Amino acid sequence: MNAKQMKKIRRLIKPIQVEWVRSLLNEEEAEKVNLSNIDTMLSKQTHFMVKGTMHLSAMTDRWIVKYLKKYPNITCYKDMLGIPELKKKLDLGW
Numbered sequence: 001m002n003a004k005q006m007k008k009i010r011r012l013i014k015p016i017q018v019e020w021v022r023s024l025l026n027e028e029e030a031e032k033v034n035l036s037n038i039d040t041m042l043s044k045q046t047h048f049m050v051k052g053t054m055h056l057s058a059m060t061d062r063w064i065v066k067y068l069k070k071y072p073n074i075t076c077y078k079d080m081l082g083i084p085e086l087k088k089k090l091d092l093g094w
Contacts, residue, residue, distance in 0.1 A: 001069060005072075009065055009068045009069065010065070012064075012068060012074075012075065013061050013064050013065065013068075014035050014038055015035065015076070016059075016064055016074075016076060016077050016080070017038050017042065017059055017064070018033055018034065018035060018038050019076060019077035019078070020059050020077050021033050021038065021041050021042070023077065042059070042060070043057065045057060046060045046061075046062065058089055058090060059090075067080070067086060071083055071086075
């Protein structure tokens with residue numbers, strides 16, 4: 001992929017993760033989440049095993065990049081929810 005496009009994609013990762021974490025928390029706790037502390041809020045485990053197959057965990061950096069490449073029109077978390085394939089995976093937690 002083009003370096004300019006990848007730079008654009010990498011800049012979208014943290015804001016999308018912040019929106020996602022804020023959607024899971026109540027208003028009081030959601031205000032505490034920002035770009036500088038999002039790494040401490042997310043799990044360090046990036047993969048999980050199901051029936052002997054390793055999968056990427058949802059909303060990790062690599063998982064978001066994978067789907068931003070596939071759907072370049074995504075700019076925020078709400079856009080991700082508009083895509084049925086992603087909505088299903090986010091609802092299942094992977």
